[in-house]
Amino acid sequence: MKRLFLIANSIHHRGHGEEQTAGKNVWGHQARPAGLSLLLRLFLCVLCGSLLSSVSVAQTRDAQTTLIKNATVLTVSRGTLQNTDVLIRNGKIATIGQNLSAPTGARVIDATGKFVLPGIIDAHSHTMMDGSVNECTKSVTSMARTQDVLNPHAINIYRELAGGTTSALLLHGSCNAIGGLSTTVKFKWGHPAADFVFPGAPTGIKFALGENPKRTNFNIPGLQPRYPATRMGVEEVIRDAFTRARDYKRDWDDYRAAVSRREQNVMPPRRDLELEPLVEILEGKRYVHAHSYRAEEILMLINVADEFGFKIRTFQHVLEGYKVATEIARHGAMASAFADFWGYKMEAYDAIPYAVPIMTRHGVVSSVNSDSDERARRLNIEAAKMIRYGGLTEEEALKLVTLNPAMQLGVDNRVGSIDVGKDADLAIWNAHPLSVYARVEQTFVDGELLFDRQADIARRPQLDAERKTLEAADPNKPSPGGGPPRAPSAIRRASQHDDDIQDREDHKR
Amino acid sequence: MKTRVIISILLSLMLSATAIAQDTDRIDPKLTNTPLPTYVIRNARIVTVSGADIENGTLVISNGRIAAVGANATAPAGAQEIDGRGLMVYPGMIDLATSMGLAEIPTGAPGTMDTTELGDMNPNIAAIWAVNPHSAHIAVTRVAGVTNALSGPSGGIISGQAAFVNLFGSSPREMALVPEAALVIQFPRIGGSGFGGGAPNITPEALTQRDRRIEELRKIFRDAEAYGRAQDAYRRDPRSVPRPAIDPKLAALVPYARGERPVIFRAERDREMRAVIRFAEELKLKPIILGASEGWKIASFLKQKDVPVILDSVLNLPLREDDGYDSLYENASKLQAAGVRFAISTGDSGAHVRDLPFNAGMAAAYGLPKAEALKSVTLYPAQILGVADRLGSIEAGKLANLVITDGDMLEARTSVRHLFIAGRQLPLVSRHTMLNDQFKDRK
Secondary structure, eight states: OHHHHHHHHHHHHHHTTSOSOHHHHHHOSSOOOSSOOHHHHHHHHHHHHHTSTTOGGGGGOOOOOEEEEEEEEEOSSSOEEEEEEEEEETTEEEEEESSOOOOTTOEEEEOTTOEEEEOEEEEEEOTTBTTOSOOOSSSBOTTOBGGGGBOTTOHHHHHHHTTTEEEEEEOOOSSSSEEEEEEEEEOOTTSOHHHHBOTTOOEEEEEEOTTTTTTTTOOOTTOOOOSOOSHHHHHHHHHHHHHHHHHHHHHHHHHHHHHHTTOSSOOOOOOOTTTHHHHHHHTTOEEEEEEEOSHHHHHHHHHHHHHHTOOOOEEEEOTTGGGSHHHHHHHTOEEEEOSSOOOSBGGGTTOOTTHHHHHHHTTOOEEEOOSSTTGGGOHHHHHHHHHHHHOOOHHHHHHTTTHHHHHHHTOTTTSSSOOTTSBOOEEEESSOTTSTTOOEEEEEETTEEEEEHHHHHHHHHHHHHHHHHHHHSGGGSOOTTSOOOOOOOOSOOGGGGOOOOOOHHHHHO | OHHHHHHHHHHHHHHHHHHHHHTSSSOOHHHHHSOOOOEEEEEEEEOOSSSOOEEEEEEEEETTEEEEEETTOOOOTTOEEEEOTTOEEEEOEEEEEEOTTTBSOTBTOGGGBOSOOSSSBOTTOBGGGTOOTTOHHHHHHHTTTEEEEEEOOOOSSEEEEEEEEESOOSSHHHHEEEEEEEEEEEOOOOOOOOTTOOOOOOOHHHHHHHHHHHHHHHHHHHHHHHHHHHHHHHHHOTTTSOOOOOOHHHHHHHHHHTTSSOEEEEEOSHHHHHHHHHHHHHHTOOEEEEEOTTGGGGHHHHHHHTOOEEEOOTTSOOSSTTSOTTTTTSHHHHHHHHTOOEEEOOOOSSTTGGGHHHHHHHHHHTTOOHHHHHHTTTHHHHHHHTOTTTSSSOOTTSBOOEEEESSOTTSTTOOEEEEEETTEEOOOOOHHHHHHHHHTTOO
């Protein structure tokens, strides 16, 4: 198993950066590879047949052409289209119109009375981050990478697809003033982890302000306290890190200048994996997603960013952002918030459900996120609350979980609305998705049908039977002495971690 | 002179506006000291819950109660008119699993937390002594249409007694409809689910410990029952029967041990629920199961034993990795189809109890009929707690706890337009509306 994944990944990386093609083709049946010779393709097919035939993920490949007929299409970008067809081809939205005819071999879905919504994008998630969200031991952990801990088998991915969510920004935890690097993913359920990484998505990093980085609520007896312990200290940590990063950047600039002058015997500076991402921030190449609560700490970070000449891409949580919406808008930052989560700690006591509408009215591009595998399954309802609380329009509310988070992640050219040419990441709902009574029927990612409620229901008797068989199996039987069954081992088998995700940055460098 | 008057009027207006703005969580005594007005709501769609909806209905509120309701109900002269055109009138929603007023800020402010007493057996602690009527959660919750909550502690094994309150009043007693409404028990179970779930660690030691705790629980109920009989015997014949020593714990338990008041048992898995039902049958208690995440697995058994359940896990992740993705969404519909008495709750300590309607709405998205979803947060909780004579539907004679909305009350996008608790119209203000007003136009 392990070897197979390695093969797949080495191929994947060869094709990387040229769309989601080569790696996919290893497993697939229909995708058209780019940049691979026919010979190589044949070779891969032989590989598929001989080595990979037992790999279950191969069965989930489904790049079939699909025609969704007669739906109410919530484009998000261009209003609502009634009785409209959407043609999905090669993983993209190919045509939107009325009375489209189905190409030969296409799957046709009658969506009469149903609604098509772009895949929901969760701009704050820790889903599929297997076993580790926080590298907590330092105040600056920009060397830690969420991309190294993706578990493509995490069941919550499937549950989130069943709620119409197709993409997420996976963020490092909020333990540190400057946290680890983030990963933007598509929920390519059934694919190896490397396929989840959103192709071409800008890279990001997590910052955190307030109670979490100052470890207010983590006074565990015996645990060493960690600097900083105040909001002043948080400011100082960030300022110190960027001061070092600026010097580090100068060292490299000097070195490169010397090389370009063809000077002899120039020594390159020692690479610093902590400072490199910060240099990327200074160069505008890496998005800062800053966990923040209180108004003054938001202003503090804007001040530091202005001083060092970089931008905050999004303020995350940004509970008191409504108090300083003007300043956030002026800085050009966006806001990704809970709809109405509040009061769970001191710095959340002034959070209000009117925050997102207030920021929206001040011109801040805002999104509603989950920060929870549970809420990520129903972000549509979280969006609907913003009609109740802030009087947003339907389209504004829908944007909070589709187009706006896509903009925040820098992937709005690919996802976030139903437009021709965009990726076919969308869900079919049985009712208007802003209704609490709405339910997802089918979810597509890159045109692949990755959640289908009817198929899920049809599979249940078989799963129940399988479960009964397993429960009756030897290790689960009560022991002969009348004692309890042996407890299942809590240790996860290593095979779940075998997907070897190489980092794009390593290739770039 | 004239300008001075105008300025002082303006100033006093500004000051009074500020006073209102800053006091959304405190109860203005004017709201509780003054006589109850009479109101008439006209031309609204009245969703009675217990009967058919009334189109263009009239509803009269007098002396805190629903005086009349119908298509042609007549209002007494001088009643305050409320135009209900385009609006809908619902009974207020009821959440039976909260710690409303006992838990202000769960993390980082232990001084605001009063849910968890030390020790395992605390039948004689009661929420009614500690509910903070000025908690910010209360106004935030009621303006969303939840007018009543059962507020209870959550520690130990016998956590204590929960209070059933109106979400309005300037003292716990003033809020209380049933001050000692139910006993809350965390039924002993094998732990181990811990952070992030996972299978319980079933070891012989864990089994022994669980059984020992259940035995302790059985013993204290038996003791209370005996204690009650001893006290009764003494009361009947104080001259020849020796006076039993007073035991506050057992005394508090007596009405529950006798099955006179409900006992709420927290239990999630099928085996735990079966154990609870056996336990309650053996001791002749009046059980309510709280949680019941696996209720769908034993729905017919729950029906057969006629044990009501409070589902506070509609919006939880499924218990097991291999459970259906919608197993908790559709739990309610399976229980309803089997005829089990049930209510839906948030199970939240306070801040998010206002999400109650969306919990019911999600259950309706997955098979629960909409009318049943509405009942699950109005009439059914009232019936399960034994207060349906006063609450849960719109009928003449019931308490006027009413919510007037611009749409389906369970929809997230719907707004509450008017609110009545115990027959008094309350302003739709809370800590959140106040902060919204203060900052929404800041430049």
